[in-house]
Amino acid sequence: MASNTSDLRSPLARVRGLGSAKDGTEHWWGQRLSAMALVPLTIWFVFGVIRHLGADYTAFHAWMKSPFSAVMMILTAVVTFHHAHSGLQVVIEDYVHVEWQKLALLIAVKFLSFALAAACVLAVAKIFIGA
Amino acid sequence: MANGSGRPLSPHLQVYKLPLTAILSITHRITGVGLAVGTLLLTWWLVAAAVSPEAFARAQGFIGSGFGLLLMFGWSAALYYHLCNGIRHLVWDAGKSFELSDADRNNRIVLGAAAALTVLTWIVGLAVW
Structure with missing residues (x-):
């Protein structure tokens, strides 16, 4: 404490660590974590797509x-x-x-992202289950 | 200095020639937005595969068309660029490679790796297609 007398934040603010944007580093960290996860996922995806170039329905279903x-x-x-x-x-x-x-763009992008993600998950699940 | 004062200039975008590092930085955003648009095709592709053989054939036909291949080339280049430059951003996030000489070297690594991976993918892709 004494070593950092220039800090104008209250002890509570420092403990919460939320900063001026009020949501701390969560968004930043989420972006980095997803980026790290996407490195192997993307490599898998690219290999998979190359192996199924021009694949027909049956071959694609066999893959999924x-x-x-x-x-x-x-x-x-x-x-x-x-x-x-x-x-x-x-x-x-x-x-x-x-x-x-x-605000309108942020809401539209969020809704669209969830909708498209749900459609992708359902599509893969449907093929996997064979429904 | 261009203002004759010997003092540094503010990087005003209309009069300031962006260094390569800055161009690659904004390119990361542009390719990111482009790839986000590409998720529409990903969704169409997966949903079509779940719907019917005809729907999937239509999606595959579009991807294999001249326009589809042009889009795929753009997206593959954007994907590799964003992937390579994204790894560089993770290195920056780890607090490394902030020296100008590091940045110059990494500019070349990112551009070279993205170009090489794109060309390699298309050589392999067209060979197995």
């Missing part, structure tokens, strides 16, 4: 009927949408300065 592939595809989709959503949020916050436009 493997539990490992289905799990990897679901993870790729979910983490990609999480990462894309965090990134687009930052871009919108940085460049859109009219409050209602910023």
